[in-house]
Amino acid sequence: MTSAPPSSTDHASRLESQPPSAAASASELARAKVELQAALRHFADFPIPGIDFVDILPLFANPALHASLIRALELQVRAFNDGKAPDVIVGLDARGFLFGPSLALRLGASFAPVRKPGKLPGPTEQASFEKEYGQDFFQIQKDAIRPGQTVLVVDDIIATGGSASAAGKLVEQLGGTLIGFLFILELDFLKGRDKLNGPVLTLLRDEEMGK
Numbered sequence: 001m002t003s004a005p006p007s008s009t010d011h012a013s014r015l016e017s018q019p020p021s022a023a024a025s026a027s028e029l030a031r032a033k034v035e036l037q038a039a040l041r042h043f044a045d046f047p048i049p050g051i052d053f054v055d056i057l058p059l060f061a062n063p064a065l066h067a068s069l070i071r072a073l074e075l076q077v078r079a080f081n082d083g084k085a086p087d088v089i090v091g092l093d094a095r096g097f098l099f100g101p102s103l104a105l106r107l108g109a110s111f112a113p114v115r116k117p118g119k120l121p122g123p124t125e126q127a128s129f130e131k132e133y134g135q136d137f138f139q140i141q142k143d144a145i146r147p148g149q150t151v152l153v154v155d156d157i158i159a160t161g162g163s164a165s166a167a168g169k170l171v172e173q174l175g176g177t178l179i180g181f182l183f184i185l186e187l188d189f190l191k192g193r194d195k196l197n198g199p200v201l202t203l204l205r206d207e208e209m210g211k
């Protein structure tokens with residue numbers, strides 16, 4: 001008995017179920033970067049004189065851009081780590097909470113928040129970091145990461161790198177294996193990546209700011 005030739009529907013569903021090639025992913029990522037970069041807004045002298053504030057909220061106002069952002073972050077993580085997802089995504093209070101959980105869900109990872117002091121119940125670990133004026137602290141729940149779990153720290157923007165560096169310390173204090181840091185935008189001129197002890201992935205870079 002001869003079997004029926006495959007229908008065009010079979011062919012289409014087989015194509016859909018295959019992961020995209022590296023070249024297809026790279027061109028999808030490149031297209032997304034252009035549209036995401038164009039949607040960022042700048043506000044001069046916010047929150048204090050001299051700061052060129054980059055507003056990422058338009059990326060979440062438009063569902064198509066929002067989808068494109070999460071997809072681009074997913075592609076960037078998979079390209080970096082041989083297609084392997086981390087066990088845990090750690091997102092930083094507050095803007096890291098806007099996309100960290102969606103990215104974790106997409107990657108099949110758990111999500112753990114790093115919060116400003118006094119917000120998390122139960123036993124916590126604490127790490128300090130330098131801000132423009134004085135010191136601040138971040139906290140994480142002690143059971144958020146199990147020893148040996150692979151962890152990616154995510155936040156919207158890396159400026160001086162103080163916040164992300166403190167989050168990296170918290171991951172290590174809990175015995176996690178820090179595989180790197182992921183940001184939507186890097187303010188290159190502040191050289192924040194020099195403070196981080198792991199690979200740094202950034203979707204967009206703003207090399208013109210501060211000049």
Ligand SMILES: O=P(O)(O)OC[C@H]1O[C@H](OP(=O)(O)OP(=O)(O)O)[C@H](O)[C@@H]1O
Pocket residue numbers: 092093094095096155156157158159160161162163164192
């Ligand atoms: O690299 P750094 O110099 O540490 O700066 C980057 C951080 O600054 C902003 O957070 P901020 O705490 O100002 O505000 P948020 O609560 O809105 O996230 C931004 O969301 C990053 O988390």
Ligand SMILES: Nc1ncnc2[nH]cnc12
Pocket residue numbers: 051052053054055157159187
């Ligand atoms: N210039 C900037 N714009 C938006 N968020 C920031 N966080 C630190 N610096 C920032």
Ligand SMILES: [Mg+2]
Pocket residue numbers: 092093094095096155
């Ligand atoms: Mg923040």
